[in-house]
Amino acid sequence: MQTNKTFFLFFVFVVLLVFLFLFGAHAQVKVERWNRFEISLKGPVTGNPFTENHFSAIFSNNSKRVSVDGFYDGEGNYLIRFMPMELGKWNYITVSNIAALNHRSGLFTCVAPNNANHGMIRVADTYHFRYEDGKPYYPFGTTAYAWIHQGPELEEATLTTLKSSAFNKIRMCILPKYYTYVTNEPLFYPYEKGDGKNRWNFKRFNPAFFRHLEKRIDDLNALGIEADLIIFHPYDKGHWGFDSMGKENDLLYIKYLAARLSAFRNVWWSMANEFDYIKSKPRAVWDDYAAAVVGHDPYRHLCSIHNGSVYYDNWKPYFTHVSIQNGAPVEDFGRAGLLRDVYFKPVIYDEVCYEGNLPQRWGRLTGQEMTAAVWQGIIAGTYVTHGESIKGNGDTIFWAKGGILKGESPARIAFLRTLLENGPGPLHLADNWKDNQTAQTDSTYYLIYLGKPKQKEWMFSLPKKGGPPVGTKYKVDLIDTWKMSVTPINQVFETSKADGYRIYDKNHSLVSLPDDSYLAFRIHLIK
Amino acid sequence: MQTNKTFFLFFVFVVLLVFLFLFGAHAQVKVERWNRFEISLKGPVTGNPFTENHFSAIFSNNSKRVSVDGFYDGEGNYLIRFMPMELGKWNYITVSNIAALNHRSGLFTCVAPNNANHGMIRVADTYHFRYEDGKPYYPFGTTAYAWIHQGPELEEATLTTLKSSAFNKIRMCILPKYYTYVTNEPLFYPYEKGDGKNRWNFKRFNPAFFRHLEKRIDDLNALGIEADLIIFHPYDKGHWGFDSMGKENDLLYIKYLAARLSAFRNVWWSMANEFDYIKSKPRAVWDDYAAAVVGHDPYRHLCSIHNGSVYYDNWKPYFTHVSIQNGAPVEDFGRAGLLRDVYFKPVIYDEVCYEGNLPQRWGRLTGQEMTAAVWQGIIAGTYVTHGESIKGNGDTIFWAKGGILKGESPARIAFLRTLLENGPGPLHLADNWKDNQTAQTDSTYYLIYLGKPKQKEWMFSLPKKGGPPVGTKYKVDLIDTWKMSVTPINQVFETSKADGYRIYDKNHSLVSLPDDSYLAFRIHLIK
Structure with missing residues (x-):
């Protein structure tokens, strides 16, 4: 009867294995720290799934409970994305008004990140930044407002250019831009078409638009570049109407963005470019919008608001740092630090005019002037974002559409970045106000x-x-x-x-x- | 019987006159708009009248009700001061826990001010100032921190100097100052002496100190000069201990000051000079102190807080304007306006180094440099305060003790004031950030x-x-x-x-x- 006994033990062993496989499988799902874990469930397509169906999940490990919004991705797909911040086992349970999406649970293990993954960027030492793993981050950004709305060929060219550059942040608009030097229609629109009377249905997003945006954010992440995402901008003025959707739709858009993008570790929120030029939005509304971004973002990504001629109240608590448009503070010695003294936050001069050859005075810095502006910011313990507005023969202007950088300053900015990264840490004026x-x-x-x-x-x-x-x-x-x-x-x-x-x-x-x-x-x- | 009838009519007339005199007398009291009306009552001297006896009054006319704190002035005298803001009849009724001070009522008439009385200074057009009667006010201030603690001879000399100058604001400490170049004891101390263990009794004020202060504020008012009163300062460091009385006593001092001084129309509140150098007071406490000043001041006098090396949060609502110490913004073109862009309040660079011959770098501007600093501020739509630290042979330094101005800049600053006052209104940079x-x-x-x-x-x-x-x-x-x-x-x-x-x-x-x-x-x- 030896055989029977052996067989029995073998049988028990196999059953145990099957159990282990069935019920332990989820624990075998491994997600790198600061990468994305995604839940995808099928749900109803009827009605308006964007607004009528609520879908979220509670993620928890031993020490943290995080509530994360899900979103509708079209074709009956409901997704929730989560970025685990701590190593070890996490479990989740979904909450929804739809039975098929409610009370679904699971678990996964958060494992150590790979060498290129340093986590999100956080404010450090009041005026500076660090990756979450402690690695210093000095923002050397550039600007290509509408680069993701130019079609695959140009977009890939932009990525190739960025790959060979030293820029580690890019200011970019989420919504398409209509302005001098950028008047093309995008491949994707953020909303479904409306009925006869309304051009767009602001209650129904176009998931393809956002999936494309997400691909580009991931492309940037692969290059070590932070995506400083501009949520609203004034470069529309009736062409599409995305600058004047009304407060309810603006808040719906913010909620949808935050649900889709918060788990992307290289996302920064820029409430607006030139907020004061968006005539449809009164100044006071930006507090509500910034509060909405912060409220829907479980990770508290960096968040700022960028001015045109008039600054916003950058001291308000939604804003992790100051994103200034003004070339004057970095045009000469003794200026850049004056604003740093005020806010007790990092200051990034995110638009200081561009290296270029345009007739407009914001677009005709020499390479020397652009480079010197970045140096002026750096020695004062602030940061300066590059932009290029060089108009060639039929090609694109990088500031507008991306493409190929032609200017003289990017190489010098790369040189400065290397200097700074080879130094022992961030800088400040040794004898502020005097030297x-x-x-x-x-x-x-x-x-x-x-x-x-x-x-x-x-x-x-x-x-x-x-x-x-x-x-x-x-x-x-x-x-x-x-x-x-x-x-x-x-x-x-x-x-x-x-x-x-x-x-x-x-x-x-x-x-x-x-x-x-x-x-x-x-x-x-x-x- | 003609005579009797005549006599009777005459008798009635006299009785009416007596009634009119007796009951109408108070209505015949006339107070100029923005001058002081004072109620003086006798009350108890026992216990601690400064802390135990509450005394206030409600003043009202047809449209306004104003609650005004009274204060104990020593020797059984309880005073309430009121500055009527509107013309016409006002009445009042007192409120007290002491019967002799409670429920006393009266009335007076507020009449048009004389030609030299333009009312309090208010913020106007976001970045500027105006008297309450609409006359423009451009602050051209100077500095004499401890001038009221130097004895009659020198104090009168300071007033004579000021009379022949064009300065229309003076930064001055309420509490005596102990610092290089000012180490004398004052004639008056703000508190009664304490018992053996405690040097001062911080619960009992010395009214003579405050009556002297008030005389000097009125002297300044007669010269058309605003008293920018510095409530706290760090120039003590254990010499008297007035910089470290503890929060409860600090708040008592603020309440007493506000009760005594709010009805002086030329008073400005400066929460502190170099607040960040007062080591006994943590940063957060200044919110409480500023709120107390605003809460006890029924007229909302101008109120600011002045920094040493680190700015306070000047955007907070207690502060009507920004009072900056920093010479750098007015040392060269393109700087002074950078801070004006931030706060949406008037900016006064209240300490930008001084014209002088001291070894310290804050005390050795040339007359040209001091004058140019004022011009730099003015063309940027901000204001700059003068100071003089010229050390002569045995005489006083104006910045410290007052006395006689010897510098070259005051005449040039007077010239600029005349230019500005002859112009059509306050200035701003026509093409901000560019020209x-x-x-x-x-x-x-x-x-x-x-x-x-x-x-x-x-x-x-x-x-x-x-x-x-x-x-x-x-x-x-x-x-x-x-x-x-x-x-x-x-x-x-x-x-x-x-x-x-x-x-x-x-x-x-x-x-x-x-x-x-x-x-x-x-x-x-x-x-």
């Missing part, structure tokens, strides 16, 4: 920017404020921010006792400088 | 400031933005802001069609300039 050229992380690392003015010689000199003790030794590199060269100065500098508000090299030795503009010095402690 | 030199009221009046750089020639040129139509004719005066001269240019300028972003004279004629710094142009429409 507008000398940035430091602390007394171990300085970056001094001379800007356009040339000078024949340079004397080693640091502010006493935040400065080193007597006898501290430094190496200095001469940097040509335009030629992108780093030339070590063959000398050790050693600090003497502070003289008034400055600290000098003990020999007061002078360094001869080449006859060039846009020089800088990198000063680092000899350990 | 940092050209201020306008509207297209009828411009003030263009060249600052320190010299130029050989000047071409008539206005921004297209906010500019005039073709064929508009202007007269131009060349202004030397340092020599204080106004020289009409003997030419009529006539605008041609805008060329890009600028409007030029139709002949593009050039004006030769003298070899001087600090020139300006006043451009006014020929009607």
